[in-house]
Amino acid sequence: MSTFYTASKPFLSNETSGDFSLIVDCNEYYFWVVVDIGGHGSTHVGNLAQKCYQVLYENHTLQLEEILELIHHMKLFQQNGLVIFLARVYTKTSIIEYISIGNIHALLLQNGRYINLPVQEGIVAYTVPTVINTYVRKLHKSDSIFVATDGVSLHSSKLPRNISTPSEAKEITDDIVSNYSRMDDSLCSSLFYDSSSKNTYIEPDISKESYHG
Amino acid sequence: MQFNIDSDTNISIILNSIEMYISSFLMRKIVHVELLTLCSELVNNIYNHANHGTLSISFKEEEVILTAKDHGPGIHNLSLAVKEGYTTKKSLGIGLPAIIRISDDMEMITNVNGLYIKIRKVLT
Numbered sequence: 001m002s003t004f005y006t007a008s009k010p011f012l013s014n015e016t017s018g019d020f021s022l023i024v025d026c027n028e029y030y031f032w033v034v035v036d037i038g039g040h041g042s043t044h045v046g047n048l049a050q051k052c053y054q055v056l057y058e059n060h061t062l063q064l065e066e067i068l069e070l071i072h073h074m075k076l077f078q079q080n081g082l083v084i085f086l087a088r089v090y091t092k093t094s095i096i097e098y099i100s101i102g103n104i105h106a107l108l109l110q111n112g113r114y115i116n117l118p119v120q121e122g123i124v125a126y127t128v129p130t131v132i133n134t135y136v137r138k139l140h141k142s143d144s145i146f147v148a149t150d151g152v153s154l155h156s157s158k159l160p161r162n163i164s165t166p167s168e169a170k171e172i173t174d175d176i177v178s179n180y181s182r183m184d185d186s187l188c189s190s191l192f193y194d195s196s197s198k199n200t201y202i203e204p205d206i207s208k209e210s211y212h213g
Numbered sequence: 214m215q216f217n218i219d220s221d222t223n224i225s226i227i228l229n230s231i232e233m234y235i236s237s238f239l240m241r242k243i244v245h246v247e248l249l250t251l252c253s254e255l256v257n258n259i260y261n262h263a264n265h266g267t268l269s270i271s272f273k274e275e276e277v278i279l280t281a282k283d284h285g286p287g288i289h290n291l292s293l294a295v296k297e298g299y300t301t302k303k304s305l306g307i308g309l310p311a312i313i314r315i316s317d318d319m320e321m322i323t324n325v326n327g328l329y330i331k332i333r334k335v336l337t
Contacts, residue, residue, distance in 0.1 A: 029292065063291065093313060094313065095295065095313060097291055131325060134322070136291065136320065136321040137320050
């Protein structure tokens with residue numbers, strides 16, 4: 001059973017974080033999104049997350065680049081701008097497809113080795129690359145992916161090289177946010193991949209939509 | 214070893230050349246067949262969709278790395294392309310799902326300027 005898990009912490013005494021993650025179940029794949037809204041905290045982040053979820057759910061057949069284009073042109077996001085990790089994790093094919101724009105760090109643990117997943121510079125709703133790359137990677141059983149906003153100092157040297165259960169991945173995700181936060185909103189979202197399994201556990205889970213921030 | 218593919222290429226000759234090159238290295242029969250399948254899919258993908266590109270084959274100890282690059286339009290609809298039997302050309306549509314299944318590791322970058330695929334296949 002593949003497991004998505006997100007841990008986060010707002011900056012200082014802010015009640016809400018400007019970072020959020022979403023998991024959207026589209027049957028043949030899951031959208032997995034990590035967003036860092038510009039600035040610290042945001043009283044509107046709940047609305048932004050809901051809107052982002054709506055865009056994904058209503059346009060789930062579009063290509064990732066097309067979905068990014070929709071988000072890029074939405075006035076709602078133009079006040080602060082955002083950086084984003086936007087991924088499809090397929091349930092019947094062992095791949096992850098993703099676009100990543102801005103200062104978001106993604107690490108893949110595969111066969112005991114950490115791989116920095118490539119990202120592109122930019123700020124969505126402000127300026128994005130002229131040519132958007134869509135990256136695809138084959139996933140294997142027990143691969144783990146950690147995606148962190150820039151409020152987290154994510155270094156592979158500080159992480160274990162063997163993660164064999166979802167609960168281990170969850171613990172590490174919690175530790176990353178607890179121990180490696182910087183002076184900013186902090187969020188780390190992880191995927192522990194269990195082959196092409198349709199059974200997926202999402203935490204925290206709010207029925208079909210899982211927004212955590 | 215690098216093989217160039219363009220619209221004037223005789224695909225049969227290229228694939229024969231690739232088979233001769235691969236056959237010069239020792240490997241299990243099943244791996245040999247899978248490697249040829251991967252190369253055939255990559256070459257045909259370049260020929261059918263991009264008109265020009267390259268396939269590099271690099272043998273390293275116990276693995277082989279295949280790298281295909283082209284300057285075609287990229288993959289427009291990946292979620293369809295990964296479905297078994299889907300094809301935009303008149304073919305069996307074995308393509309991308311087979312590449313994913315047969316490769317031991319695969320990474321790909323696609324954009325409007327082309328497609329880059331890197332595959333690792335273990336020989337032992």
